Amino acid sequence: MTAVPPRRRMVPAYLATGGRSRPSRTAFDRLTLLHSASPDPPQGLEAEHRRLWELLRPGALTLVEAAAHLRLPVSATNFLAADLVDAGGLQARSPIPRAQQIDRTLVERLLDGLRSLR
Amino acid sequence: MDSAVSGSRIGYLPDRDQVLMKMLVAGPFGVGKTTLIRTLSEIPTLHTEEVMTETGAPVDDVAGLPDKTTTTVAVDFGRLTLPGEVVLYLFGTPGQRRFFPLWQDIARGALGALVLADTRRLAESFEIMDMVEEQGLPYAVAVNCFPDAPAHSAEVLRGHLDLHPDTPLVLCDARDRATSVEALIALAEHVLHSLPSLPQEQR
Numbered sequence: 001m002t003a004v005p006p007r008r009r010m011v012p013a014y015l016a017t018g019g020r021s022r023p024s025r026t027a028f029d030r031l032t033l034l035h036s037a038s039p040d041p042p043q044g045l046e047a048e049h050r051r052l053w054e055l056l057r058p059g060a061l062t063l064v065e066a067a068a069h070l071r072l073p074v075s076a077t078n079f080l081a082a083d084l085v086d087a088g089g090l091q092a093r094s095p096i097p098r099a100q101q102i103d104r105t106l107v108e109r110l111l112d113g114l115r116s117l118r
Numbered sequence: 119m120d121s122a123v124s125g126s127r128i129g130y131l132p133d134r135d136q137v138l139m140k141m142l143v144a145g146p147f148g149v150g151k152t153t154l155i156r157t158l159s160e161i162p163t164l165h166t167e168e169v170m171t172e173t174g175a176p177v178d179d180v181a182g183l184p185d186k187t188t189t190t191v192a193v194d195f196g197r198l199t200l201p202g203e204v205v206l207y208l209f210g211t212p213g214q215r216r217f218f219p220l221w222q223d224i225a226r227g228a229l230g231a232l233v234l235a236d237t238r239r240l241a242e243s244f245e246i247m248d249m250v251e252e253q254g255l256p257y258a259v260a261v262n263c264f265p266d267a268p269a270h271s272a273e274v275l276r277g278h279l280d281l282h283p284d285t286p287l288v289l290c291d292a293r294d295r296a297t298s299v300e301a302l303i304a305l306a307e308h309v310l311h312s313l314p315s316l317p318q319e320q321r
Contacts, residue, residue, distance in 0.1 A: 033138065055128070095138035
């Protein structure tokens with residue numbers, strides 16, 4: 001955690017989101033997995049949407065990774081992703097598939113995985 | 119990292135049914151959070167810039183300005199893919215109380231927190247341990263052994279940190295993969311013990 005000196009963006013975050021302060025629909029988790037759902041970018045979207053869509057064309061990333069690569073705040077990236085999901089350009093999947101809960105089985109899987117690194 | 123998004127440097131995830139999990143790496147400034155994440159991460163560490171509105175923070179007293187300031191802080195994170203279709207994300211989280219709202223936001227859904235401490239300034243980790251407890255997150259304390267820091271036995275450190283007997287305490291070197299992995303294992307074991315022992319009821 002370090003303080004970051006202010007830096008100018010090409011497009012300010014409030015413009016990247018079309019001036020909205022909350023998502024049209026969905027508040028994703030930082031670890032929501034995003035991947036492309038269309039061979040071409042959806043029509044009628046702004047440049048920042050297109051950047052996110054292009055980023056995800058080759059493969060899947062979590063929301064927080066997409067935000068880091070685009071150098072946008074997570075909240076702004078959330079708006080863009082929600083718009084793209086609405087427009088059919090992206091699919092979003094929750095961090096834990098099939099609506100499982102974090103339970104003992106999952107933590108045991110994590111532990112086994114970590115122990116295999118020993 | 120430059121601002122252009124270049125495909126070759128982006129670590130895409132395979133499009134499978136992995137379980138994505140999150141742990142926090144918390145601690146005071148300079149304690150080695152980013153070093154530990156870098157040691158363990160399979161991708162170059164990334165960061166997001168988070169805009170924080172601080173109310174009434176007793177930091178600046180600027181006449182004529184409202185008592186509200188916005189600060190941008192960088193949150194570092196890394197990723198570790200494990201056998202068994204598990205992907206673990208490690209988020210370095212701010213140690214200061216004034217960042218608590220951001221902290222809560224990042225902590226949502228996290229399995230637990232690894233609180234890093236430095237023997238030269240153990241007290242600086244107290245506030246973080248309080249915040250983790252308030253959040254109800256299970257945690258383990260990892261003392262990052264800096265070469266020039268005084269070495270103490272685990273028992274002495276437990277006493278100084280006033281740890282609950284169940285809270286794991288491990289010694290690690292944030293630059294060293296093996297001891298950093300052990301710290302995560304200690305935390306994951308503690309998370310497991312803190313879960314209800316019976317399987318969750320099926321809905």
